[in-house]
Amino acid sequence: MKQTRIILIFSIILFFGLLESPLSAQRFNDRLQNRPYADLRPWHLGFSVGMHTQDLSFTHNGLVTEGGRSWFMEQPSFAPGFCVNALIDLRLNGFLNLRVSQGLYFGSRDIRFIDVNSSDNDDPLIYRQNIKSTYIVAPVDLKFSGQRYRNCRPYLTGGIMPAFDLTRKRNDYLRLNAADCYLTAGFGFDFYLPYFKLNPEVKFCFGLTDIIDHKRQDLADDPEKYEITRSLRKARSNMFVLTFYFE
Numbered sequence: 665m666k667q668t669r670i671i672l673i674f675s676i677i678l679f680f681g682l683l684e685s686p687l688s689a690q691r692f693n694d695r696l697q698n699r700p701y702a703d704l705r706p707w708h709l710g711f712s713v714g715m716h717t718q719d720l721s722f723t724h725n726g727l728v729t730e731g732g733r734s735w736f737m738e739q740p741s742f743a744p745g746f747c748v749n750a751l752i753d754l755r756l757n758g759f760l761n762l763r764v765s766q767g768l769y770f771g772s773r774d775i776r777f778i779d780v781n782s783s784d785n786d787d788p789l790i791y792r793q794n795i796k797s798t799y800i801v802a803p804v805d806l807k808f809s810g811q812r813y814r815n816c817r818p819y820l821t822g823g824i825m826p827a828f829d830l831t832r833k834r835n836d837y838l839r840l841n842a843a844d845c846y847l848t849a850g851f852g853f854d855f856y857l858p859y860f861k862l863n864p865e866v867k868f869c870f871g872l873t874d875i876i877d878h879k880r881q882d883l884a885d886d887p888e889k890y891e892i893t894r895s896l897r898k899a900r901s902n903m904f905v906l907t908f909y910f911e
């Protein structure tokens with residue numbers, strides 16, 4: 665989480681470092697431009713493909729069960745996922761756009777459950793679970809663009825991303841709520857090619873809700889599994905997303 669904030673701060677500094685006066689930009693743009701009127705359209709469509717990683721940040725409550733177990737949850741590694749979106753872009757003014765990009769995110773998380781009180785041969789009891797997710801997402805972002813330099817233009821984005829998970833299994837150690845919402849921030853560059861714009865974009869998504877399903881009626885007959893859910897106060901989902909827009 666700390667590394668994500670450092671990357672985000674560095675990205676903002678880099679973005680504003682690329683902004684110069686209009687006169688300097690005019691001298692820099694003293695050459696043939698591709699698609700010089702592309703940003704004057706009141707609206708346009710596009711699509712994106714990319715990859716992302718999903719993370720869970722756990723908050724434990726320190727529960728010790730009747731059997732003396734105390735569970736600690738972690739996500740030791742990250743697995744890349746795939747995402748695809750359809751884009752609607754509305755021009756608000758010369759530097760500000762409203763973007764809506766509905767799509768699908770396919771990904772997974774590998775979770776470890778460790779009993780920190782177990783001491784059999786100094787090897788703690790560990791369970792594992794792979795949580796697969798298929799999210800329908802509907803990000804709504806404001807895009808603030810800098811001055812165009814020849815065929816490149818930097819920008820920042822910020823917004824919210826509602827998400828709904830289509831894949832939830834019963835009888836697992838953990839089950840996530842289907843609905844979630846993320847606060848998003850990112851940056852990217854518009855590259856003006858002869859026939860379209862290519863926009864590589866990096867986005868950070870921070871979950872706003874507790875994503876754990878605490879009401880596990882499906883585990884009523886398996887109290888040992890339910891101990892793991894009871895050991896959590898909350899958990900939040902985060903994502904790192906790299907996408908390529910074609911507009």
